[in-house]
Amino acid sequence: MTDLFAPLVDDPAYRKIAILIEQRIVARTLRTGDALPSETDLARQFGVNRSTIREAIRELEIHGLLGRERGEKRLRVTRPEPQRVSSGVSRALALHDVTFMELWEAMMAIEPAAAQYAASRRTAAQLRGLTRASTRFSEGTGDTAAAVAAVVDFFTAVAEASGNRVLALAQSPLNLLLEPALSAIIDRVPQARSRIEAAQSKIIDAIKLNKSEQARTWMEKHIRDFKRGYELDLPTIRELEGH
């Protein structure tokens, strides 16, 4: 049943080196904050050319495992910033032409849960963040882009307040996809803005009072609202952008 032979693969040196260094980081032999040896030194240690080392560390840098403080020259071990990885997920989803319904269903799964946990765990600072995002939406002028950004920021703030980094990281890629989709419809649906405003207000109230179930319920309503205008056709996010 299973193949007798596996395809012959021979990773280039820069890949092997990247993997070796990555293992050290994941195993915490190299710990967050540690400075990496210089490229020249690494080249010596691995017995390869500096160009090869550079290609290897490029990979780790992109993964967010290595980075430098602003204006610093030496690389150090860092933790991958959530934003960096989620932007990669967003791009992947966009390139796969996911439909708005797919996005919507995922939001429907994730956001209410985030709201629920936010209600029981939010800190005072996080609550302020929520209020700020909501205010920015309701006080915004007609500017569509700004309104959409405020809606997205509200979701981000809820996810952060959930105190759950897995949920937050699952939620984050949705934002970048929601933005173009929402821009296309927020001005098409009458009352969209007033409904968003009302829902956000209800959600914040529930989170403020630690009412988990109410927070979840209102978030569900909030997201259901987004589905309007999509009932009939199932455009890809890309098409919404006008391509």
Add this chain to the structure above:
Amino acid sequence: MTDLFAPLVDDPAYRKIAILIEQRIVARTLRTGDALPSETDLARQFGVNRSTIREAIRELEIHGLLGRERGEKRLRVTRPEPQRVSSGVSRALALHDVTFMELWEAMMAIEPAAAQYAASRRTAAQLRGLTRASTRFSEGTGDTAAAVAAVVDFFTAVAEASGNRVLALAQSPLNLLLEPALSAIIDRVPQARSRIEAAQSKIIDAIKLNKSEQARTWMEKHIRDFKRGYELDLPTIRELEGH
């Protein structure tokens, strides 16, 4: 209030080039399957050295935007494979020392939704995939690793059957985190295996009969079971691995 000056940032050439090429890909000027010009040619076009080009395309290759068929030399534009991006997310979460409870809550949000949509949309082939994974679990010998892998595969199969790529991609990183966690507990909790077996069976039945609500409910029960043993302490996934 706001700074008068922003910090001076000057991306290195290889980053700028990577961004330029990425834009072409995202905008579909370069379309999936298209072959990229040779490194030498790109170097000429951008007016930089080949080494610089190599570092730039390394970035895109890592993102999964460029790749080559097995045994092919030229790079072509590819769609990021979900598996590639989700492994990055997993690694990020692991390095942030997320707790099992965070993982569990995320599963609780995503898996039941996936099961629900799977029940209404699964193809016959996907149903077979589900059954296969489930059989592999129930017929497995005592081997812990194999049992855990089968459980994970079952989740993957459900996510795939959901027909929702956003949900599937949100779910996928959870698998790599679940594996070590589940390995540590599956043999600690008596009846764990029989309960998993029963739940999988119920879920498959519901999906087979297109009973969305039942599928969701049984998936919820299935996942709730995983929480046993974690009620008191909140270990990070990493600690479960024995580090």
Add this chain to the structure above:
DNA sequence: GATAATCGGACTGTCCGACAATTCTGCCAC
């Protein structure tokens, strides 16, 4: 003595040139 200016060394980003191994391509024979 503490702080500020100075200087040399170290390091990164980029370039140039080179070569072996492998893949691609056009051409030829069948």
Add this chain to the structure above:
DNA sequence: GTGGCAGAATTGTCGGACAGTCCGATTATC
């Protein structure tokens, strides 16, 4: 058309080089 082949093209890797910038230590200044 198929198969085979020589030559061209391409990638992975190497060595060396240099300008600009950062870092650390030393020296000068208050």
